Structure formats: C-alpha cells, structure tokens
Amino acid sequence: MHQRMNSTGTKLLAVCIFLFTIISTVLAQAPKTIAVETNNNALVLQTDKDNRLNIIHFGQRLTNQQEYGMAAGQYHFSDNNAGIYSNAYTPAGTFSLSEPAIAVTHADGNTSLELKYVSDNTQRIDDNTSLTAVTLKDPVYAVEVTLFYKAWKKENVIEQWSVIKNNEKKPIKLEKYASANLYFNADNYYLTHYHGSWAHEMNPEEEQLTHGIKSIDSKLGTRADLFEPPTFMISFDKPAGEDDGKVLLGQLAWSGNFKIECEVDSYNNLRLLAGINSYASEYQLAAGQEFQTPSFIYTYSQHGKGEASRNLHHWATRYRIVNGEGSRLTLLNNWESTYFGFDENKLVSLFKGAKDLGVDLFLLDDGWFGNKHPRNADTAGLGDWQENVQKLPHGIGYLVKEAQAAGIKFGIWVEPEMVNPKSELYEKHIDWVIRQPQRPEMYFRNQLVLDLSNPEVQNFVYGILDSLFTKNPDLAYIKWDCNAVIYNAYSAYLQKQGLPQSQLYVAYVKGLYNVMHRFRAKYPNVPAMLCSGGGGRVDYGALQYFTEYWPSDNTDPLERIFMQWEYSYFYPAIASSNHVTDWSKVSMKFRTDVAMMGKLGYDVDVSKLDPKDWEFSKHAVATYDSVKDLVWHGDLYRLVNPRENNIASLMFVDDAKSRAVMFTYLITSRFGQTSTLAPIKLKGLDANKRYSVREINLYPDTKSWIDGSHTYSGDFLMTIGFNPDMSQRRSSVVLEIKEVK
Numbered sequence: 001m002h003q004r005m006n007s008t009g010t011k012l013l014a015v016c017i018f019l020f021t022i023i024s025t026v027l028a029q030a031p032k033t034i035a036v037e038t039n040n041n042a043l044v045l046q047t048d049k050d051n052r053l054n055i056i057h058f059g060q061r062l063t064n065q066q067e068y069g070m071a072a073g074q075y076h077f078s079d080n081n082a083g084i085y086s087n088a089y090t091p092a093g094t095f096s097l098s099e100p101a102i103a104v105t106h107a108d109g110n111t112s113l114e115l116k117y118v119s120d121n122t123q124r125i126d127d128n129t130s131l132t133a134v135t136l137k138d139p140v141y142a143v144e145v146t147l148f149y150k151a152w153k154k155e156n157v158i159e160q161w162s163v164i165k166n167n168e169k170k171p172i173k174l175e176k177y178a179s180a181n182l183y184f185n186a187d188n189y190y191l192t193h194y195h196g197s198w199a200h201e202m203n204p205e206e207e208q209l210t211h212g213i214k215s216i217d218s219k220l221g222t223r224a225d226l227f228e229p230p231t232f233m234i235s236f237d238k239p240a241g242e243d244d245g246k247v248l249l250g251q252l253a254w255s256g257n258f259k260i261e262c263e264v265d266s267y268n269n270l271r272l273l274a275g276i277n278s279y280a281s282e283y284q285l286a287a288g289q290e291f292q293t294p295s296f297i298y299t300y301s302q303h304g305k306g307e308a309s310r311n312l313h314h315w316a317t318r319y320r321i322v323n324g325e326g327s328r329l330t331l332l333n334n335w336e337s338t339y340f341g342f343d344e345n346k347l348v349s350l351f352k353g354a355k356d357l358g359v360d361l362f363l364l365d366d367g368w369f370g371n372k373h374p375r376n377a378d379t380a381g382l383g384d385w386q387e388n389v390q391k392l393p394h395g396i397g398y399l400v401k402e403a404q405a406a407g408i409k410f411g412i413w414v415e416p417e418m419v420n421p422k423s424e425l426y427e428k429h430i431d432w433v434i435r436q437p438q439r440p441e442m443y444f445r446n447q448l449v450l451d452l453s454n455p456e457v458q459n460f461v462y463g464i465l466d467s468l469f470t471k472n473p474d475l476a477y478i479k480w481d482c483n484a485v486i487y488n489a490y491s492a493y494l495q496k497q498g499l500p501q502s503q504l505y506v507a508y509v510k511g512l513y514n515v516m517h518r519f520r521a522k523y524p525n526v527p528a529m530l531c532s533g534g535g536g537r538v539d540y541g542a543l544q545y546f547t548e549y550w551p552s553d554n555t556d557p558l559e560r561i562f563m564q565w566e567y568s569y570f571y572p573a574i575a576s577s578n579h580v581t582d583w584s585k586v587s588m589k590f591r592t593d594v595a596m597m598g599k600l601g602y603d604v605d606v607s608k609l610d611p612k613d614w615e616f617s618k619h620a621v622a623t624y625d626s627v628k629d630l631v632w633h634g635d636l637y638r639l640v641n642p643r644e645n646n647i648a649s650l651m652f653v654d655d656a657k658s659r660a661v662m663f664t665y666l667i668t669s670r671f672g673q674t675s676t677l678a679p680i681k682l683k684g685l686d687a688n689k690r691y692s693v694r695e696i697n698l699y700p701d702t703k704s705w706i707d708g709s710h711t712y713s714g715d716f717l718m719t720i721g722f723n724p725d726m727s728q729r730r731s732s733v734v735l736e737i738k739e740v741k
C-alpha cells in the first residue's frame with residue numbers, strides 16, 4: 001500500500017511539475033503591458049518574445065486599458081528591426097545597431113549590454129500623481145536599469161529618468177546614459193528648437209525631420225544654453241498651430257551639457273533620445289553604486305501648442321518652481337542705472353525712488369565686493385565676497401536697514417561659482433579653479449569657473465550664500481548669476497581623488513545642485529532669480545530651486561516680445577523677470593506693458609525719469625498690482641503671433657473665466673500696416689458670460705479710443721473678436737476684460 005501510494009504520489013508530482021512548467025512558460029512568454037497614463041495620454045510599454053521592453057503606443061489614451069496589449073500586433077513591419085527600433089531603453093553592443101540610450105564597458109572590458117524585463121510597479125503618490133518603475137537586467141552581467149515614469153494626470157505631464165546600478169564586483173564605465181528613449185509613430189515630424197547668443201536668446205527654428213539623426217546639444221559646461229537650450233517641440237503629422245495639431249513639448253532638466261537626438265528610422269518612426277551629453281563625459285560607476293540620470297520632462301497635446309504650454313505652466317507652478325502658486329516681489333534693480341559706479345550713499349538715495357515708484361524691493365547688482373581687487377569692472381574681484389569698504393563702509397547690514405527704513409525690502413546679486421584671476425580667491429586657491437595646469441588660461445568675461453566637483457568648493461559656494469543670510473536675516477532676495485562657460489576643462493580635485501577627468505562636467509552640475517539644494521533646505525522661501533548673463537541657464541533642473549529666471553540681458557521691449565513669446569511655451573509668466581530699462585527708447589508705456597507680461601521690475605534711474613513717465617510709472621505699478629494675479633496664475637492664450645503678423649497679442653484669463661487681461665503690440669512702422677483692420681479673436685472666455693472691455697495702463701493725458709461702457713458676450717469676443725484699434729500712436733494697448741453680471 002505504501003508502495004502504491006508512493007507511485008501515485010510520484011505521478012501526481014510529475015503532473016504538477018509538467019503543469020507548472022507549461023504555466024510558467026506561458027506566463028514567461030505572455031507579454032507584459034505597462035501603461036503610463038495621464039488624463040488624455042498614454043505611454044505604453046510591452047515586453048516582446050525575448051523579454052525586451054518596447055514602446056507600443058504613445059499618444060491619446062484608450063478608454064479600455066485592456067486593449068493596449070493588442071496594439072503591437074497591428075503593426076506589420078517586415079523584419080526584426082522594427083522591434084529593435086522601438087526599444088524603451090536601447091542598450092549598445094548586443095541586438096541593437098541603432099543609436100543607443102545606454103552604452104557600458106563592464107569591469108572585464110566587455111562592451112556588450114542586454115536589458116531584459118524583470119519587474120514593474122506603479123505607486124500612487126496622490127490623486128493626481130503616480131510613479132511607475134520598470135526594472136531591466138542584463139542576464140549575463142550584473143547591471144540593472146530602472147526606468148522611472150512620474151505622471152501627473154491633470155497636467156498631462158510625464159517626468160522620466162533612469163537609474164543605472166552596477167552590481168558587478170568592480171567599477172564599470174558608463175559611456176552613454178540617456179534619461180529617455182521614446183518612440184513615435186506619425187506621418188511626418190517637425191522639430192522646433194532654439195538657438196541664440198548673449199542678448200539674443202530663444203530664436204526658434206522649425207524643420208521637418210528627415211531620415212537619419214538630427215541632434216541639438218551643448219558642450220559649454222556652465223551657461224550651457226548660450227547657444228542652444230535643452231528645450232524643444234515636436235509636431236506630429238503636420239506643424240502644430242496654437243490650437244490645433246499634435247505636439248510634444250519637452251526638456252531635459254539639466255543645467256549642463258545635454259544632447260537631444262531625433263532619429264527617423266527606416267519605417268518612418270521617430271526615435272527620441274534625451275540625456276546628458278556623452279561628449280567627454282564617460283562616467284565611472286563603482287561597484288554597488290547607482291547613477292541617476294536627470295529628468296526628461298514632457299507634455300503632449302492633440303490641440304496645439306497653446307494647450308501643451310498651459311499643461312507645462314500648471315505643472316511648473318504646482319509642482320516644480322519654488323512658490324509657484326504664491327506671489328512675487330516687484331523690484332528696482334540698479335545694474336543699468338549705475339553699473340559698477342555706486343557707493344552706499346548713492347544706493348540709499350535710490351531707495352526712496354523705489355518706494356515712491358511702489359515696488360517691493362531694491363536689488364543691488366554686481367560691484368559691491370572685493371577689497372584687494374575691488375570689483376569696479378568685470379575684470380577683478382569675483383570670488384572675494386566681502387563688502388568693498390570704500391563703496392559700502394557700513395556693510396550690507398546697513399543697506400538692508402536703510403531699505404527697510406525707506407519701506408522696501410533689499411536683495412543682492414551674487415555669482416558664486418566664478419572667479420576672476422585678479423582676486424584673492426584665485427591667489428589662495430588656484431586648485432579650486434577649473435583650468436588646464438599646463439595651458440594658457442582661457443577667459444570668458446575675464447573669469448574662470450570654480451570646480452564644483454570638489455566638496456570643499458561646494459562648501460565655499462554654499463558659505464557665500466549662507467553667510468549673507470546669516471549676517472543679514474532680513475535679506476529678502478537673491479539674484480544668482482553665472483557668466484562664464486568652461487574652457488580647458490580639468491579638475492585638480494578629481495585628479496587627486498584618482499577619478500577620471502571625464503566626470504567633471506557631470507560632477508560639476510551635481511555639485512551645483514547640491515549647493516542649491518542645501519540653500520533651499522535652509523532658506524525655503526527666499527525669492528531667487530536664476531540668471532546666466534541673461535538666459536544662459538534656464539531649465540527645470542535649476543528652476544526647482546528658484547522662483548524666477550532672467551530671460552535675457554536684452555530688455556528692448558520689441559526683442560522681449562519675441563523672446564518672452566517663445567519662453568512662454570515652456571515656462572509660466574510668474575517665473576519670467578521682465579524689467580523696464582533704458583535699453584531702448586520706445587515709449588515708457590510700451591516698455592512697461594511688455595514687462596507687465598511676467599514679473600515686473602525696473603532697472604532705471606527713477607530720479608532721471610521725465611515727469612510724465614514718472615507719473616505714468618507710478619500708476620503702472622499700481623495697475624500691475626491689480627492684474628498681476630491674472631498674469632501669474634491665469635491661463636495664457638496666445639492670440640496673434642508676432643512672427644506671422646505685424647501685431648503680437650496674448651491674454652491671461654482667470655480660472656473662473658470672469659476676468660482677463662489682454663496685451664497687444666504693433667511691431668512695425670511700415671506704411672499701411674500700422675492699424676488693426678480686423679478684430680482679434682479672444683480665447684479662453686465663457687461663451688455664455690457677458691464682459692466689459694476697458695483699456696487700462698493709459699499714459700497720462702491720453703484718452704482711450706475704447707468705449708468701456710459696452711458689454712459683449714464671450715461668444716462674440718471669441719467668434720467675431722475685438723479690435724484694440726492699434727495705430728502708431730497706440731502701438732501698445734492693454735485691455736481688461738471683466739464679467740458683467
């Protein structure tokens with residue numbers, strides 16, 4: 001009996017093993033489908049027969065999640081390459097011969113990498129936010145990659161990054177380590193990217209992508225966006241318009257060297273790779289260590305660039321920039337009115353003007369420091385952050401107090417990452433400076449960059465900020481500048497540590513973020529402007545530590561109309577510092593109106609203003625106070641594009657659609673083209689509400705041509721439109737649109 005039971009048991013066991021093998025084989029081969037969804041969109045990943053992870057859908061989400069799994073079967077690309085191209089994180093050296101997302105040299109010198117799906121999980125962070133992590137592993141070498149996708153439902157934004165882990169026994173080398181590897185299927189692709197130079201930021205170029213790779217990149221190290229920012233759009237099928245067309249707005253959130261690659265493959269699909277530039281940046285990853293890439297942030301809309309940009313604005317104000325849903329300080333800056341030529345009496349004399357103007361804060365710019373090498377020009381003193389005793393004998397504390405006595409707050413400019421060779425810092429700590437010891441130094445604006453890969457230097461830079469705030473707890477604002485690029489990249493610190501020089505570019509930015517992070521941890525609420533000789537460093541990597549950015553040193557309002565327009569696709573108006581200056585001689589009203597489309601500031605000597613301009617400006621600050629909430633927290637609608645017309649027009653509408661402010665500018669003086677013959681169609685209002693339209697921010701002694709007593713339905717204003725009656729005498733018009741009940 002015992003024996004019989006035994007043989008029955010053995011048979012049962014054999015059947016069980018057989019069934020288990022069948023089930024596990026089926027399970028192993030059943031593709032795993034992972035959908036990263038927002039309210040409107042989905043990015044869908046799926047394993048293939050070899051257990052590699054591919055992208056099978058990007059675009060509009062399906063009502064029924066279960067159906068995603070069938071998407072891949074609908075494409076009949078004729079050979080294996082199709083699957084290869086769509087890989088969600090393409091490794092180099094094995095099955096794929098496409099441009100890789102990741103390339104690794106293992107501890108034993110082998111250069112092959114294969115990544116197979118291991119597991120995934122999606123964590124609900126809150127009602128609006130989820131985080132999906134997908135882990136991939138090389139079956140032969142102990143290297144693991146986790147792909148992270150953070151999705152914000154309402155804003156339709158995805159933030160994506162990768163973590164690469166070295167589980168080998170010795171260091172491995174990362175040759176390339178992208179943040180994102182995406183895949184799109186459309187008839188055609190149109191890339192909009194930007195180029196610029198000092199005072200000439202954000203010039204767009206749109207081109208149809210052809211087969212092969214188009215890349216945009218930076219190798220400048222710091223001030224990385226001087227030529228090209230890591231910011232772009234891709235339109236699918238046809239160039240997207242403001243309110244129509246499929247478009248992705250994307251950015252690598254990284255303040256250093258980046259590379260965005262767009263490859264149209266042989267099946268006319270688009271592969272997108274975004275990450276740190278691998279140029280001179282091989283990274284050594286020690287055993288047991290992991291490397292986290294920066295984030296690639298993107299949104300997708302099927303209704304044009306306008307909606308896509310509002311997605312980003314909502315996301316940035318709610319989740320990214322400091323105090324995005326809060327308020328900002330209007331200010332008077334002294335840079336263009338004094339440059340380096342001031343002393344404390346001069347500054348104190350300016351405080352009253354700031355107060356009378358009605359702004360919240362006085363911002364002291366460059367030139368307040370350095371004693372052995374006074375900072376009286378941009379040739380000396382950078383690095384020596386002690387008040388210049390000649391200019392400021394009573395120190396910053398005195399200025400803070402005097403400003404407070406005048407009824408305003410006080411803020412200050414720093415450029416803490418940099419050094420002039422003519423400085424005590426350079427004399428004492430040449431080993432802290434990025435420079436090739438055996439080559440002649442190369443300067444950018446007469447200065448060099450400090451080596452932020454060195455923790456001692458990080459402490460020094462943090463100490464500059466910390467000591468300013470510790471000594472002056474009432475200091476209310478900081479402008480953080482960065483004027484030089486990295487020439488002659490070489491770190492004495494990395495050399496000493498036995499670390500490869502190729503880590504400098506990455507270690508620099510990590511060191512920089514470390515300092516910014518420490519600053520924010522201790523001073524979470526201090527408003528701070530991100531500046532880099534203008535807009536040389538505007539990205540969401542740095543902006544998570546700042547309340548605002550400086551778009552450009554060029555404050556000519558005509559130029560600013562174009563620049564601010566382009567920046568506005570990616571950043572909310574509350575973050576755009578716009579100053580009224582004497583850069584251009586167009587009317588004070590025109591200059592002010594343009595500056596009001598963001599965070600208003602002034603950089604003029606108010607005592608020298610013509611009396612009418614002065615009177616106007618005081619009213620303008622008060623008017624701004626009454627509409628700033630709309631500009632900072634409303635929805636932006638672009639109405640007339642200055643690149644396509646002689647007019648620029650846009651409006652901000654509040655959530656309730658009960659109030660809006662509309663800015664319109666005439667940007668030509670050519671004969672016959674200086675009036676608005678046809679009305680401009682408004683957007684974003686409620687068709688069923690009635691509105692009054694009133695001109696605001698008028699120059700003294702001018703009468704508006706607009707009869708504010710009429711009311712119009714939202715339907716009328718959005719279908720027929722409204723004519724702001726532009727002419728050469730009315731080249732800048734601000735309208736307030738208000739619900740009438």
Ligand code: GLA
Pocket residue numbers: 335365366378413481483531532533534550553
């Ligand atoms: C840079 C900034 C300017 C100003 C100067 C000071 O150029 O962009 O706004 O602060 O530095 O040197």
